[in-house]
Amino acid sequence: MLELRPNCECCGCDLPPQSAEARICSFECTFCRECAEGVLAGACPNCGGELVRRPVRPAAKLARFPASTRRVLKAEGCPPRDAA
Numbered sequence: 001m002l003e004l005r006p007n008c009e010c011c012g013c014d015l016p017p018q019s020a021e022a023r024i025c026s027f028e029c030t031f032c033r034e035c036a037e038g039v040l041a042g043a044c045p046n047c048g049g050e051l052v053r054r055p056v057r058p059a060a061k062l063a064r065f066p067a068s069t070r071r072v073l074k075a076e077g078c079p080p081r082d083a084a
């Protein structure tokens with residue numbers, strides 16, 4: 001089951017489970033759309049895999065299968081946009 005992590009690993013912005021802006025790789029590294037399509041150019045900086053839109057879990061299911069609350073943030077951040 002998807003972890004549905006609560007934030008972007010690059011910029012730390014919030015990505016609630018109903019967000020259509022969340023992007024994930026096959027390992028569930030999680031990013032916002034802005035980072036995924038911008039600085040990351042569609043590839044996960046951790047594993048090199050492709051980033052796709054994270055499916056939204058229906059609200060009715062979230063009560064039984066809640067989203068993760070463990071925030072994952074890249075300590076070194078992602079490369080700045082102007083370096084890409």
Ligand SMILES: [Zn+2]
Pocket residue numbers: 008009010011012013031032033034035036
């Ligand atoms: Zn971001």
Ligand SMILES: [Zn+2]
Pocket residue numbers: 025026027028029044045046047048049
């Ligand atoms: Zn990854």
